[in-house]
Amino acid sequence: EVQLVESGGGLVQPGGSLRLSCAASGFTVSSNYMNWVRQAPGTGLEWVSVFYSDGRAFYVDSVKGRFTISRDNSKNMLYLQMNSLRVEDTAVYFCARSRSGLEPFDIWGQGTMVTVSS
């Protein structure tokens, strides 16, 4: 079965760090464009970051320099290292697959909640 399963969310204080994980099954992470998308409570969807199949990574401006996306091909996993967290980073974080840079997101994980609060 093709699926994505996120983990690693939780409560963290402002300025803290958290690492999210996304386990893929039924397809190969390294052959696809793997993304993180977030949704703050009661609001819309925001694309956060992508890891291309060729190894390049890109980020939305609001997380540049604070978040780092990576993958482990041997484990078929995607990660998001989040540092210097802010209250406004509070959201459900989804990992999602696109087959290329000119494709929408066809597979989504169930999401993991990140709460940044003191």
Next chain:
Amino acid sequence: DIQVTQSPPTLSASVGDRVTITCRASQSVSSYLAWYQQKPGKVPKLLIYKASSLEGGVPSRFSGSGSGTEFTLTISSLQPDDFATYYCQQYHSYWTFGQGTKVEIK
């Protein structure tokens, strides 16, 4: 960065109504525009890609049209299962979502 604007933010409709949601991009995205449906507490579901192509398993009452900067999602006859929030997404340059349109019961 390409911005995407959806309208209306909220739409009240009845079962059987024809519903249209509009999405405008700040610059041309060609036909690289998708539509998603999201229900409360659930994961977004891809409905339409490439502006007008129906994703497998999506009912034919859903249709999309447009190219360049103006796009529409139409539900020809609203069903009880269709009350949800709909998002458009451009994927011509990275990915950007519209703000969403909540379709609620009139």
